[in-house]
Amino acid sequence: MKRSLMEILACPMCKNYPLKLHVFEEKEEVVSGILECSSCQRWYPIIDEIPHMLPDEMRDRKEDLTFLERWRNKTPSHILEKGKPYSLQSG
Numbered sequence: 001m002k003r004s005l006m007e008i009l010a011c012p013m014c015k016n017y018p019l020k021l022h023v024f025e026e027k028e029e030v031v032s033g034i035l036e037c038s039s040c041q042r043w044y045p046i047i048d049e050i051p052h053m054l055p056d057e058m059r060d061r062k063e064d065l066t067f068l069e070r071w072r073n074k075t076p077s078h079i080l081e082k083g084k085p086y087s088l089q090s091g
Contacts, residue, residue: 001029001030001033001046001049001050001051002029002030003021003029003030005051006018006019006021009035009051009053011037011039011040011042011053012053012054012055013037013040013042013055013056014037014039014040014042016037016038016039016040019035019036019037019038019044020035020036020037020038021033021034021035021036022034022035022036022074022075022076024071024074024075029049030046030049031046031048031049032045032046032047032048032071033045033046034046034071034075034076034079035051035053036076036079040084041078041082041083041084042056042083042084042085043079043083043084045064045067047067056084056085059085059086061085061086064085064086065086065088068080068083068086068087068088069088072088
């Protein structure tokens with residue numbers, strides 16, 4: 001994901017802007033990370049340079065939980081514990 005997208009991306013659920021970027025892996029672009037909405041506490045994974053910004057009803061629970069497990073050591077604890085729509089505590 002190009003960092004310049006941060007200037008236009010908003011939360012698809014509550015429309016909050018700007019989002020917070022947590023970078024886990026970066027080359028020329030952000031390869032892996034999380035976009036976080038400070039308003040509604042939702043998080044959106046960046047996978048293979050693509051931000052997956054889907055509304056809750058279209059998200060894949062298993063995929064999201066696998067992502068959190070993979071990046072557990074780099075994901076902020078508040079997302080792991082209370083992130084929406086899924087967290088490692090809520091499953």
